[in-house]
Amino acid sequence: MPYTTHEIHRIEEKWQKIWREKKIFSAAMDSNKKKYYVLEMFPYPSGKIHMGHVRNYTIADVIARFRMMQGRNVLHPMGYDAFGQPAENAAIKHKTGPAKWTYGCIDQMRAELKRMGFSYDWDRELATCDPEYYRWNQWIFLKMYERGLAYKKASPVNWCESCQTTLANEEVVNDACWRCKAPVVQKNLEQWYLKITHYAEPLLEDLKKLANWPSRVVAMQENWIGKSHGVNIFFFWKKTGERITVFTTRADTIFGATYVVLAPEHPLVDKMIAGTPGEKEIRVFIEKVTNESKSLRVTGDKKKEGIFTGQYAVNPVNGEEIPIWIADYVLMEYGTGAIMAVPTHDQRDFLFAKEHKLPMRIVIQDHPNSNAKVSDLKEAYEGQGVLVNSKQFDGTDNESAKTKIAQWMTQNKMGEVTAHWRLRDWLISRQRYWGTPIPIIYCPKCGAVPVPEKDLPVELPSNIQITGKGGSPLAQCEEFVNTNCPNCNGKAKRETDTMATFFDSSWYYLRFCSPRNDRKIFDEKEVNYWMPVDQYIGGIEHAILHLLYSRFFMKFFKDLGLVNFDEPFARLLTQGMVLKDGEVMSKSRGNTVDPDEIIGRYGADPLRLCILFAAPPEDQLEWSNGAVDGSWKFLNRIWNLAEQRFAPVEDNISAADSDQEDKDLERERNAAIKKVTEDISEGYKFNTAVSTLMILMNAADKYKVVTGNTAKQALLNRAIRTVIVLLAPFTPHICEELWEKTGGNEKSVMNVSWPSFDARALERDSVQVVAQINGKLRGKFQVASGSSEEEVREIVLADARIQEFISGKPVKRFIYIADKVANIVI
């Protein structure tokens, strides 16, 4: 039978059925076996898988199958991140319900995933929209609520007009909604938050443990958490003596502070200006600034605007009275909402001071003897130097002055060492239907009351009309809203907001460990056996969002005493995007390639191979149909090799009888085992692993067997079967079929142990040494491997051509790198 599309499809279906029936991939805890947990970021069930999914899951599948063949107890589950807005939009568009729509999509998606032949334990499949899943979201919420880590507060929030809902800071990208790209505006709303900032320190600190994460992702998280060390300095308002705390990372410049600037929203502002002559003008200014969108206000190149309050602050270090200003460039959300301005050593302050003719004083000289004057300054000096005009600190270099001044201020209660964080608490309320109901009941008498654990799950009502127009859809459903207070049993109303879907995905990897447990969120024994995830794989777009939230949840579970570790993902691989014509594949661009269509035309194996061979997993991958042709051809050649050249004979080769061709083939075979093993386990270099297998196949193809020479035939058989076994994680269907055809005696090639290589077979009798003259290639010599420098020197210098190049000049040096290069310096 030739390897035709029809045959490919037959083989793929055949083996998928066998894997399913024999439960090859079902995982069970076994404390005698070393576990390996492979996980890819589970998909949103849009219905169809795209090339990005195919790439992500194929990479994971190779790893899972490879580890399985190496004898590890592999857990490789799959599920669906099934809540979220697209289902609501689809429900409106197709006049159906989000649940019906979503489950339909899941069915379609599962079928497509199965056609790819991925090694999932399908018995562990889960969907976050299942009440048996999201009840545990509610449970987690209640546990956080008990510990004060879930709380409600009114504050300005990000609001997406198009989605008609609030967004977390992490979901706002360039002042636009991360999902729909519509502009985000600020609204004042009362919303639920999770206190992720409680874990700011460990979230930052434990990044150090993530040595096997891409450094880029670690850097992004570090940036996002944004710890900055500095000092809170206690200025005070001259008129009343009230404290104005200012945060600075530049305590060394404290003697150069010539004014203080407050954010327009600063709580003291109102009191300071009330009844002053400038009050009206200042209020107009504040009004103007606070109405500006955050993006406009926070643009770097915009001119800084400000206004004098008429009030003065006292600098605690020298008692100096300096003016208090209000300016748009000071943000209430960061630091203390108040800064001390040092125009000589901060460029923003410099420009502001010039504009408003505010005083300046130099306190750092870049050189002890240089005497720059304020009038000479064209810009602020932000570099290193020595302190001047700073009383007892004069002459101190500014770096050590930071610590010294901070200590001195702390001792004299003028300030305190502190740190500020960029990380904000996580806003999780969403005014949407298709999400987990927040398990809170509002009672007129008792206030906000958590739903008792025994009443979980608070189920989503199914009879809801989704309109997409303003407000929480759940609020319209009276039978959902109206309930009784768990405390006093009086009439009460339910919270009608649902949870952000990132809540759901922050812990699903734990649920996979015991997905059917209906008494507990997860079985601690199972979780402590399988976790952490040994290899996690997904897109870089989750570098902050999902990965940070998951780390936060893990630390919370550790604090609850449920788990004995606190980082969920030991290794992280961020796969590159799949491009078409240089652009990311997307429906809106109309440049998508449907994986299902490629499977139909070529089969799953050629698709898998092509995507693995085309680029290293972390790089972008430019899709080309030609590349699938290439993969198809390669599989076809292997097919023909196994079908036409394999012949069953007894494998009784004695090394003593082997000739040079035999040794060469055995060397290629062992070299391939070594290289493929290394490529998969050290850095997932699938592209070079595949090319190594191509080399071995080419070598086997060229190897000649005289009919009846059973020793040679056995050697060829060995090479063929090695290709099949090594290739099995990449293209499992064809390898199963060929393994069976070539007399494989296991029920599946997946049960074959991953081969090891024989180092002796890699040795060569002779090696090629390159001869260079002054670094230029001048000749190649076969020499016995392990030859000494003297031997090689003799051979090389005896060569007529080499002598011609030397042309009588004296040989200054002779450098020999064993078995590689000889360089003659003349």
Next chain:
RNA sequence: GGGCGAGUGGCGGAAUCGGCAGACGCGCAGGACUUAGGAUCCUGUCCCGAAAGGGGUAGAGGUUCAACUCCUCUCUCGCCCACCA
């Protein structure tokens, strides 16, 4: 403005504890064969040159017997952060 990463044939990409640049594949060119198949097989394929040889890994320098690999500067592209005090 700050940080990180990258730049190699017509294309995807190999090679980086410094040691033959372009593995492997796609494409292209020439040929063989044919049970016309999605054929298959063989040969060639960085540039200039008839050859000898010369040039060549974004550009310019440097270190070295030897540099895609290390150092300095510049350019280009990608990503992240950004009035962050």
